[in-house]
Amino acid sequence: MRIVVTVKLVPDTAADKRIDPATKRLVRTGVDIVLNPFDEYAIEAALQLRDKLADGSTVTIFSMTPENGRDVVRKALAMGADDAVILSDPGLAGSDMWATAYALAHGIKAGGFDLVLTGTQSTDAISGDLPGMLAEYLGVPALTYARQLEIDGNRLRVKRETETGYQTASAPLPALASVTKSANEPRYPSLKGIMGAKKKDIKTLALADLGLTKAVGSDGSRTEVLALATPPAREKGRTITAAGGADGARAVLDFLKSRHLL
Amino acid sequence: MKDVIAFIEHKHGGARRSSIEALCAARSAADALGGSVHAVVAGPQAAAVAETLKVYPVDRIHVLDDASLAQAGVDPLVDALEVVARAAGPALVIVANTMIGRDVGSRFAGRVDAGINADITGIEVVDGRVVCVSPKLGGTTITSCAFKNCDYGVAAIRPNVFAVKAAAGAGEVIALAPSGKSYAVTVEDDVEEAAAELGVEEASVVVSGGRGMGGPEPFTGILHDLAEAFGGAVGASRAAVDAGWVSHSHQVGQTGKTISPSLYMAVGISGAIQHKVGMRTAATIVAINKDATVPIADFADLLVVGDAFAIVPELTKLVREAKTAHA
Numbered sequence: 001m002r003i004v005v006t007v008k009l010v011p012d013t014a015a016d017k018r019i020d021p022a023t024k025r026l027v028r029t030g031v032d033i034v035l036n037p038f039d040e041y042a043i044e045a046a047l048q049l050r051d052k053l054a055d056g057s058t059v060t061i062f063s064m065t066p067e068n069g070r071d072v073v074r075k076a077l078a079m080g081a082d083d084a085v086i087l088s089d090p091g092l093a094g095s096d097m098w099a100t101a102y103a104l105a106h107g108i109k110a111g112g113f114d115l116v117l118t119g120t121q122s123t124d125a126i127s128g129d130l131p132g133m134l135a136e137y138l139g140v141p142a143l144t145y146a147r148q149l150e151i152d153g154n155r156l157r158v159k160r161e162t163e164t165g166y167q168t169a170s171a172p173l174p175a176l177a178s179v180t181k182s183a184n185e186p187r188y189p190s191l192k193g194i195m196g197a198k199k200k201d202i203k204t205l206a207l208a209d210l211g212l213t214k215a216v217g218s219d220g221s222r223t224e225v226l227a228l229a230t231p232p233a234r235e236k237g238r239t240i241t242a243a244g245g246a247d248g249a250r251a252v253l254d255f256l257k258s259r260h261l262l
Numbered sequence: 263m264k265d266v267i268a269f270i271e272h273k274h275g276g277a278r279r280s281s282i283e284a285l286c287a288a289r290s291a292a293d294a295l296g297g298s299v300h301a302v303v304a305g306p307q308a309a310a311v312a313e314t315l316k317v318y319p320v321d322r323i324h325v326l327d328d329a330s331l332a333q334a335g336v337d338p339l340v341d342a343l344e345v346v347a348r349a350a351g352p353a354l355v356i357v358a359n360t361m362i363g364r365d366v367g368s369r370f371a372g373r374v375d376a377g378i379n380a381d382i383t384g385i386e387v388v389d390g391r392v393v394c395v396s397p398k399l400g401g402t403t404i405t406s407c408a409f410k411n412c413d414y415g416v417a418a419i420r421p422n423v424f425a426v427k428a429a430a431g432a433g434e435v436i437a438l439a440p441s442g443k444s445y446a447v448t449v450e451d452d453v454e455e456a457a458a459e460l461g462v463e464e465a466s467v468v469v470s471g472g473r474g475m476g477g478p479e480p481f482t483g484i485l486h487d488l489a490e491a492f493g494g495a496v497g498a499s500r501a502a503v504d505a506g507w508v509s510h511s512h513q514v515g516q517t518g519k520t521i522s523p524s525l526y527m528a529v530g531i532s533g534a535i536q537h538k539v540g541m542r543t544a545a546t547i548v549a550i551n552k553d554a555t556v557p558i559a560d561f562a563d564l565l566v567v568g569d570a571f572a573i574v575p576e577l578t579k580l581v582r583e584a585k586t587a588h589a
Contacts, residue, residue, distance in 0.1 A: 017399045024405075037517055097378050098371065098412075123516055124399075127380030129368035129418070132336075136372025141337070141446035144365055147510075157450075161511045163361055163461030168451035169335060175446075181503075181517065182510035214375070220411065222377025226393060227406040234542060237563035239554055245572025252548055252573070253580045255564045259546055261525050262584045 001057040001114040001151070001173075003046045006104060006134070007039040007076055009069040010124040017124065024225040025094060026124060035072055038119030040079075040186035042179040045149055046117050047080045047187070053151060058082040060111065064092060064104055070202060077197035078189030084200070085111060089207040094218025097129050104130075105137030106210040113138075115156060116176040120145060131178035141171035144178045263392055263415060264297035265353040269343055270315065271362050275307040277314060280358035280421035280464050287385055287417075287424040288356050289319040289431070294387035299431065300324060300350060304342040304438070305331045316433035318426075326438040335447035336362065340369045342438055347374065352413040354392050356385075359418040360463055367416045376414035379407050381520065383423045383543075392417070400516065400539025421464045422522050460495045462512055467494030467525045468544075470514055472537075473501040474530020474551065474570060481508040484574045485529060491581040492525070497541075499531045515540035529570045533558025550574065 011017050012032040020027050046059045061076040061084035063069060073084050087107040095103065108116060116138065121128040135142035146158035147166070157170040161180055189197070207216070214220060238255075242248030256262045266288040270281040277285075285301055292299045299319065303311050304326035312323045324346045331338045343366065347353055355370060357363035359381050371378040384395030386406075393408045394417050409415035462468050469489040471480050480486075481496055489496045498512040514521055515537040526544035531537060533549065533556055541547065542561065549562040550570045559565045566573065 017402075019399065019403050019405075026399075097368075097380075098375065101372060102375075125380075126516075126520060127378070127418075128364045129371070129378050129380055132365050132368030133372040133378070136369045141335070142365070142369070143335075143447065145361060161361070161509075162452070163463070163511065165453045165455040167449050167453070169447055169449045171335075171447045180510055181513075215411075222375070222409060222412040222415070223379060223407050224410050225405050225407050229404040229406075231397065231401060231404050234547075234561040236560050237547075237565065239559055239565040239567060241554070242566050242568030242573060245569065245576040248550065248566045248568040248573035249576035249580050251566050252550070252564065252577050253584065255548065256525070256546075257584075259563075261546060262581065 001053060002112055003050060003057060003059045003115045003117065004062050004108050004111070004113040005039070005042050005046045005059060005081065006116065006118045007043070007061055007063045007073065008036040008122045009033045009063065009065050009072050010036045010122055019228055021228055024228060033069065033072055035075055036119055036122045038121055038123065038181065041181055041183050042117040042119050043076055043079055043081060044184045044186040045179045048184065049149060049151060060085060062104070062108055063087070064100060064107070073202060074197050075189060077200045078193040079187055080193055082200070084202045085205055086202060087205045091207045091217045094221065095216050096221035096223045097127060097133065098222040099216035099220050101130055101133035102137055102214065103210065103212065103216050105134055106212055107205050109138065110205065110210060114173050118176065118178045120178045120180050131176060135176040138176060140174045140176050142176045143169050143171055145180050146177045147180050147182045149177060149179070149183070263352045263354045263409070264295050265300060265350040266292040266295065266297060267300040267302060267343070267346055267350060267353050267355045269355065269357045269363065269366055270301050270303045270311065271358060271360065272303060272305065272308070272311040275310045277311050278358065278464065279426070280360055280363070282318060282426050283421065283424040284356040284358050284419055285315065285318050285320055286427050287419055291354055291385050291387060291392065295390070298322060300346055302343050302346050304328070304339050312435050317428050317430050319429045319431040321432045321434065323433060323435045324438050325435055326440065328440060332452070333449045334445035335449055336365045336369060337445045337447060338441060339366050340373060341441045341443065343370050344373055345438060347414060355414060355416045357416065357418050359420050360461065363418055367418050371416045374414045375412060376416050377409040377412050378416040378418065380418045382417045382419045385417060397543060401542045420522055422466055422524065462495045462497045462514060463519050463521050465495035466523050467492035468497040468514070468521060468523045469494060469527045469529065470497030470499060470531060471502055471529050472499035472531030475502060475507065478507040484571065484578070488527070488574055488578045488581065491578045491585065494523070499537050528558055528562065529574060531558060532556040533561070
């Protein structure tokens with residue numbers, strides 16, 4: 001089985017992120033670029049499935065990134081993935097969610113897949129819309145927010161989070177699943193893994209390899225940023241020291257009443 | 263884009279509040295565009311849900327009442343939405359930015375090559391174009407984003423931001439024909455965990471616990487009781503989730519959910535940046551912490567310095583009394 005994991009490269013979560021007012025795009029220079037932390041759960045889930053199947057199944061990392069993302073993709077290989085593909089083309093710059101999902105789907109289809117795993121969201125855009133859109137362009141069912149995954153013959157079965165509990169759901173392969181943070185504890189690359197990753201293949205795809213019929217990049221995108229603004233900062237409020245439980249509770253209650261929250 | 267279509271999530275015969283918010287946002291947008299407001303309701307008890315929508319400003323309510331859809335995941339819901347959208351012509355589709363809303367909105371967008379704007383806190387119509395307002399980068403930047411190159415646009419609105427107005431519209435109910443498809447996804451089991459009536463994204467009051475809780479018990483004990491007294495939900499910081507005290511679906515922050523409740527109570531949470539970005543747009547923030555120097559002191563409306571384990575149970579009593587007095 002060929003398992004493909006999509007990964008996004010994002011500014012370090014601790015970095016001070018900003019948008020360039022001229023291009024209205026996220027500034028990606030001068031900040032450390034890391035693997036989207038949410039994607040590490042998808043990688044770990046893929047490795048566990050592969051190792052459990054132990055039937056020659058493979059895990060391929062797939063990322064749409066400029067060339068400078070190659071080193072970060074290698075970290076995913078160091079975790080134990082078999083190979084990687086980067087979709088890298090200046091014509092993809094400025095792609096919105098639609099253009100990204102559309103191009104990614106064609107890139108993934110070009111190499112073939114039985115199962116696509118994604119994170120549930122990225123730490124920079126936080127839209128959570130990629131898994132559904134990608135599944136649509138791949139033409140496969142999606143089992144989102146999976147916290148437990150198993151292959152049962154030709155079906156993928158997951159336990160998936162819902163807002164009020166969980167579901168058990170399954171779908172025939174090929175399929176897509178997004179993997180939540182509660183699914184696993186992503187492994188750290190071992191020294192052996194890091195050394196081995198240097199020899200693993202990272203293939204590069206360009207737009208011309210995809211045979212797209214619709215334009216992508218900023219011109220082809222379906223959304224455009226018109227304006228940016230800075231919201232007013234929250235002001236520092238009051239601090240009260242409570243003498244005891246009843247005293248503290250009364251202070252909160254009075255405050256909530258003053259705000260008409262009770 | 264002229265007409266506006268609100269996708270309605272529902273369970274147990276009632277529409278989710280965030281979907282009513284979507285419906286009311288649809289009215290304002292449709293009025294500015296000179297179009298009609300459609301609601302799409304599909305699944306078990308959809309006809310009953312449609313009746314409850316008639317008090318809101320909706321022109322046409324498209325209904326697919328079919329209990330079997332509950333076992334097929336979101337695919338039949340996307341199909342129902344697509345049928346209504348194709349008949350309406352170029353339109354704005356509004357979904358709530360919830361787990362189901364995102365799944366339906368994103369699949370629909372892929373289906374019709376639509377642009378999608380996520381986590382929307384404002385919708386404007388400027389020179390006939392729909393412009394979506396959305397906080398980005400943890401609320402430090404507000405973007406205004408328009409659709410282009412597409413007949414359909416999807417706006418996923420943040421719950422608890424758009425106002426609900428009860429003002430009846432034409433409310434014409436139209437039955438949708440079943441698709442006749444067999445769907446790939448099978449939901450084999452659907453478990454609602456007690457104490458989780460509302461998700462943190464949708465609750466108007468969220469009571470969150472952090473590292474200061476010291477273990478899992480408060481999340482099913484004192485925090486749960488206070489949340490229940492408010493009719494709200496229990497949230498958590500990353501520290502509490504990573505410690506295994508509470509499940510990830512409760513996590514608020516950069517690697518969890520971004521929420522805007524009317525009241526956010528941070529109990530034993532320091533308020534580091536990764537948490538702050540998930541809750542800074544709450545209307546009111548109250549923190550309880552034993553340490554007066556925590557970062558949350560700088561942006562909470564009220565910080566009570568004291569022992570949360572003593573304060574929270576007392577507060578629960580007072581909130582219950584206040585609620586009973588009003589009832």
